[in-house]
Amino acid sequence: MTADAMRGADPAAPSVGRVAAGPRPGMTGDRPEQLPAGGTAHVVLESVGKTFRRAGRRTVAISGVSLRAAAGELICLLGPSGCGKSTLLRIVAGALECDEGSVTVAGRAVAGPAPARGMLFQHPMLFPWLTTRKNVLFGPRAQRAAGTDERDDPELDAEADAILETVGLAQFSDAFPHELSGGMQHRAAFARAMATRPSLLLMDEPFGALDAITRVRMHDFLLRMWEQYRITIIFVTHDIEEAVLLGDRVAIMGGRPPGIREVIDVPLPRPRHAADVDTEDFLTVKRRIRAALTA
Amino acid sequence: MSGWHYAPLGATAVIEAQDQARPEIGHGAELAERAELLAHRQAGRRARFRRLATGAAALAVLLVLWQVGAAILGDQVALPSVTQTVAQFAHYLVRPYPAQGKPLWFDLYISLRRILIGFVIGVTAGVAVGAAMSGWRFARHLIDPVIEVIRPLPPLAFIPLFIVWLGIGELPKEVLIIVGVVPIMAVTTVAALDEVPEDLRLCARTLGASRRYTLLHVQIRSALPGILTGMRISMAGAWSSIVAVELLAATSGLGFMIMQAGDYLDTALVFAGIITIAIAGLILDTCLRGLLTLADPSRRR
Numbered sequence: 247m248t249a250d251a252m253r254g255a256d257p258a259a260p261s262v263g264r265v266a267a268g269p270r271p272g273m274t275g276d277r278p279e280q281l282p283a284g285g286t287a288h289v290v291l292e293s294v295g296k297t298f299r300r301a302g303r304r305t306v307a308i309s310g311v312s313l314r315a316a317a318g319e320l321i322c323l324l325g326p327s328g329c330g331k332s333t334l335l336r337i338v339a340g341a342l343e344c345d346e347g348s349v350t351v352a353g354r355a356v357a358g359p360a361p362a363r364g365m366l367f368q369h370p371m372l373f374p375w376l377t378t379r380k381n382v383l384f385g386p387r388a389q390r391a392a393g394t395d396e397r398d399d400p401e402l403d404a405e406a407d408a409i410l411e412t413v414g415l416a417q418f419s420d421a422f423p424h425e426l427s428g429g430m431q432h433r434a435a436f437a438r439a440m441a442t443r444p445s446l447l448l449m450d451e452p453f454g455a456l457d458a459i460t461r462v463r464m465h466d467f468l469l470r471m472w473e474q475y476r477i478t479i480i481f482v483t484h485d486i487e488e489a490v491l492l493g494d495r496v497a498i499m500g501g502r503p504p505g506i507r508e509v510i511d512v513p514l515p516r517p518r519h520a521a522d523v524d525t526e527d528f529l530t531v532k533r534r535i536r537a538a539l540t541a
Numbered sequence: 542m543s544g545w546h547y548a549p550l551g552a553t554a555v556i557e558a559q560d561q562a563r564p565e566i567g568h569g570a571e572l573a574e575r576a577e578l579l580a581h582r583q584a585g586r587r588a589r590f591r592r593l594a595t596g597a598a599a600l601a602v603l604l605v606l607w608q609v610g611a612a613i614l615g616d617q618v619a620l621p622s623v624t625q626t627v628a629q630f631a632h633y634l635v636r637p638y639p640a641q642g643k644p645l646w647f648d649l650y651i652s653l654r655r656i657l658i659g660f661v662i663g664v665t666a667g668v669a670v671g672a673a674m675s676g677w678r679f680a681r682h683l684i685d686p687v688i689e690v691i692r693p694l695p696p697l698a699f700i701p702l703f704i705v706w707l708g709i710g711e712l713p714k715e716v717l718i719i720v721g722v723v724p725i726m727a728v729t730t731v732a733a734l735d736e737v738p739e740d741l742r743l744c745a746r747t748l749g750a751s752r753r754y755t756l757l758h759v760q761i762r763s764a765l766p767g768i769l770t771g772m773r774i775s776m777a778g779a780w781s782s783i784v785a786v787e788l789l790a791a792t793s794g795l796g797f798m799i800m801q802a803g804d805y806l807d808t809a810l811v812f813a814g815i816i817t818i819a820i821a822g823l824i825l826d827t828c829l830r831g832l833l834t835l836a837d838p839s840r841r842r
Contacts, residue, residue: 388749
């Protein structure tokens, strides 16, 4: 993603050079929905399992999870609290090690956190002592300290400004996190994650603590950003509507031991908007997923 | 203990309403929000000025009450007036008291030196102990009971012991300060480091920061306001310790000077000494508070 490409796109425009679909085309178009087994899927989980041992007690957090995500796909992990969806996300992030199975991202086994796999949390987790702009620059600067980013200051500054422009925070580059509203803090966190140019974004109920109105706004924001950056997203949520609105596919989690029970396609056209939740097609998918959840 | 607000979202947001009202991300709305932010900052500065003015007014009223009270009482030994106190202060600031003694500035210098030496050593040791306790479970289990036993003890209780062990030179005074500072700093450092959210660390790691970089630039940086708050608390304790030990077992320092002035019934000079301590303490605390404001932007209001 070049700075020009990001600036060229008007953030207010609902779609970026993509035609709003006419009759139901389903999940077709230029996004490969599901690659064949053994193909070059971006994220591959192979019978992943994790058991926590604490004070002699064993708790199976997840067991036998297999999932493939194509490059540029948005997959939602949907399930009730305690179904292991956050654990699974942390395993993909490299924050937790799985004790069974394997996790491969872009052809490489996951070992520890890496900037290619960005993560967003329920709390934006901005660094309170840094301005928005310096928050965005944290990743590139930390990587430069580690010798994995060669870019110099003017280059980084230009990129940070471009990203802040894209997320609509250009006027707030010198504001501190406590001076931003909840929605702005999340947009800043998104900008910070994108500054390291990840190919995969892991989102752990990122809008769970927002009020309903801001949440809707953030849904539109995320959909627009995803159309623009075209990266793979794994999105954890316990909200059926959110999962249907955002996801290409919804992986339903639960059961004993916890795992993925079913993966359901969401055959709704792109680009989508938060307002689409009232359409009949949307409700049909939503009903289907609710049935699968309660099954 | 640390000053960060990982509060529920929106609870502290200042421009929430603006964000809600906007239809889309666009430049018009953004500029309006920008103006809102600047207005908010300016209002913060005005509020700060008003707060300082109110505080200064309270102090002025106190001085007036004191002066009037002294005039009514008319007893210079029981309650000298403000003007008499100021006169004594100005007189002995550079002239020795008593005649064969030291001037006030020298006693102030002696007391400050004792405090700063003890404070710097105590803070360094306390932060190190706290960091070890936070990062290493065994160290926590080992040191925690020791600190919990020492912490409630007033450092003053150790004075006779230190005199027996270390004499009446400079060392026992500095050790006394250290004994008071270390437990407070250890406890506040542990609390501040414990309060750094695990996800903040993970966040830094997923942004490409090494473990070392994360420790320095995120964990310790995030705990800094809490550590500075601990320093403010220990500084206040250090002042009471040093004055007490100087009253009891010293031949120099502000506490010693006050004791002497009391013996000679020079109450105005006693007041001058007390006010010197108050001003010196205030200046040191203001410095620490300035550092705290630098370290925690959410306090700049």
